[in-house]
Amino acid sequence: xxxxLALALLASAMASGAAQAxxxxxxxxxxxxxxxxxxxxxSTSSFSPSDAFGPTGSQIGFRVPVKAIPVVTLEPYxxxxxxxxxxxxxxxxxxxxxxxxxxxxxxNAILGDPTGSGFHFFPYFGIGxxxxxxxxxxxxxxxxxxxxxxxxxPAQKISIQVRGEFAMVATGDTSRKFTNATAGLTYRLLH
Amino acid sequence: MKRHASKVLTLGLVLGLGLLCxxxxxxxxQIQVNFDLPNFxxxxxxxxxxxxxxLNTEKEYKDNKDKLKDLTDLAVLGKFTNxxxxxxxxxxxxxxxxxxxxxxxxxxxxATKIKVWGPFSVAGNATKVIDWNASAQxxxxxxxxxxxxxxxxxxxxxxxxxxxxxxxxxxxxxGELVLVIDxxx
Numbered sequence: 001x002x003x004x005l006a007l008a009l010l011a012s013a014m015a016s017g018a019a020q021a022x023x024x025x026x027x028x029x030x031x032x033x034x035x036x037x038x039x040x041x042x043s044t045s046s047f048s049p050s051d052a053f054g055p056t057g058s059q060i061g062f063r064v065p066v067k068a069i070p071v072v073t074l075e076p077y078x079x080x081x082x083x084x085x086x087x088x089x090x091x092x093x094x095x096x097x098x099x100x101x102x103x104x105x106x107x108n109a110i111l112g113d114p115t116g117s118g119f120h121f122f123p124y125f126g127i128g129x130x131x132x133x134x135x136x137x138x139x140x141x142x143x144x145x146x147x148x149x150x151x152x153x154p155a156q157k158i159s160i161q162v163r164g165e166f167a168m169v170a171t172g173d174t175s176r177k178f179t180n181a182t183a184g185l186t187y188r189l190l191h
Numbered sequence: 192m193k194r195h196a197s198k199v200l201t202l203g204l205v206l207g208l209g210l211l212c213x214x215x216x217x218x219x220x221q222i223q224v225n226f227d228l229p230n231f232x233x234x235x236x237x238x239x240x241x242x243x244x245x246l247n248t249e250k251e252y253k254d255n256k257d258k259l260k261d262l263t264d265l266a267v268l269g270k271f272t273n274x275x276x277x278x279x280x281x282x283x284x285x286x287x288x289x290x291x292x293x294x295x296x297x298x299x300x301x302a303t304k305i306k307v308w309g310p311f312s313v314a315g316n317a318t319k320v321i322d323w324n325a326s327a328q329x330x331x332x333x334x335x336x337x338x339x340x341x342x343x344x345x346x347x348x349x350x351x352x353x354x355x356x357x358x359x360x361x362x363x364x365x366g367e368l369v370l371v372i373d374x375x376x
Contacts, residue, residue: 039220041264041371043251090225090268091365095323097264136327137264173260174219174373 024190025067027115027159031184032060035081035167038177041097057083057099059180067113075108077126081178097134104130104143114151115159115186121150130169132176139176143169147180157188218376221263224251228269228350228366233281235295235358239351243289244368246346252372256346261373262339266326269366273313273359280355281363282309285337290349298351307334310355323369342372 037054061079068074083099106128114122123146130143147165154160161184168175226249231240246252273279284298285307292298308329313319341348352363 039376041221041223043223043225088223090369091227091367093268093270093320093365095266095268097266097323097327135324136330168216170216171261171263171373173216173375174221175216176221177217177219 025065025113025115025188026190027065027067027186027188029063029065029115029159029161029184029186030061031063031079031161031163031182032058033180033182035059035083035102035178035180037083037100038166038179040176041086053179055084055086055099057081059102059182063108063184063186065110065113065115065186067115071111073110073113073115073122075110075114075124075126076105077108077128078105079103100132100134100137100139102130102132104128106143106145108145110149114149114161115153115188116151117153119150119152121148123148124163124165130167132169139169139171141169141171143167145180151186159186159188160184161186219260219374220376221371221373222251222255223264224249224370224372226368226370228363228368230362230364230366231352232360232362233295233352233354234360235354236360238293239295239298239353241286241290241292241298241349241351242366243291243347243349246342252342252346252370255372255374256342258374258376259342259372260375262335262342262370263373264327264369264371265330265335265338266323266369267308267329267366268321268323268326268369270318270320270364271311271313272318272362272364273315274362275358275360276315277358278312278314279359279361280310280312281352281361282311282355283307283334284351284353285334285341286349286351287337287341288349289347292351295353298353305333305337306331307337307350313361338370342370 035057059081063075063077065073065075081102085096085099087096108124108126110124112122125146128143132139145165145167149163151159151161165180168177233239285305
């Protein structure tokens with residue numbers, strides 16, 4: 001968490017300093033899509049590559065891209081995820097384990113402007129805080145993500161974006177990992 | 192422009208170093224290990240039966256023991272049958288070293304015993320298959336810590352199922368101990 005706060009302060013300092021030199025662009029956006037657990041609760045005795053991915057879940061959220069410096073867009077975000085229950089036959093009896101419900105917030109650093117005009121790609125990475133809960137288990141830790149998005153602006157002030165990312169929640173020396181594929185709509189408020 | 196580029200580079204380096212400092216968190220996973228438990232009974236009049244578990248007999252555990260970091264999820268599963276008309280609250284206790292107590296009184300006298308799980312309530316003359324989610328909630332904090340200690344230690348311990356109080360007579364079939372271990376790969 002200290003690391004996250006330090007990075008947030010660094011980002012704010014950069015943004016405020018640069019804002020004096022460049023016009024600030026602020027947008028708001030919503031997004032939704034799929035989120036798939038990776039290498040979670042797997043059985044290695046009967047492991048096949050497809051087992052690396054758990055039951056597909058969903059993710060929704062909102063973002064506020066802030067363009068204050070020429071090369072990078074800083075983007076605070078909030079997201080909620082919901083993962084499907086998993087059913088296993090153990091000892092001849094079928095059991096169901098709850099999937100996680102997740103809430104996360106953080107800050108993405110995007111190379112370029114995801115709300116820019118035309119068709120464009122933009123890599124990004126981010127840091128944040130994620131809380132995963134299910135019956136009998138709670139994880140509340142720092143999270144990291146990185147990915148690639150592409151955006152298209154079909155009308156002035158409006159941008160449609162599709163993103164694919166890899167996200168993980170650090171749990172000490174290990175992590176809970178997810179792959180996310182989302183689509184979003186962003187409206188440019190300023191700039 | 193040069194100033195902006197250096198700021199971007201700094202941000203990238205800081206975030207990149209943050210990821211590296213977190214260790215090899217990318218190369219990790221959660222592996223589920225299921226241990227079959229033999230059918231067993233608990234009877235306040237005729238005695239209890241302990242189940243000694245050697246985690247090293249499970250290949251998934253043995254292969255990942257040296258990389259084990261934590262236990263992330265636990266469950267005792269199975270079909271519980273109450274053979275008496277009185278409701279029973281089943282508890283699972285552990286002795287860190289293998290033991291062979293035949294009575295609840297004998298187990299109660301062991302200073303090293305730790306309550307791992309329960310109570311799981313079964314009505315009189317009823318059979319109940321426990322729900323995985325309910326079972327995960329019944330682990331005690333001390334029990335989780337003790338199991339993690341065993342998983343990181345010699346992996347050899349004994350589990351006992353007993354009634355929480357009063358007279359009881361129950362049996363457990365299709366029993367399983369499910370451990371989800373957090374491993375660095």
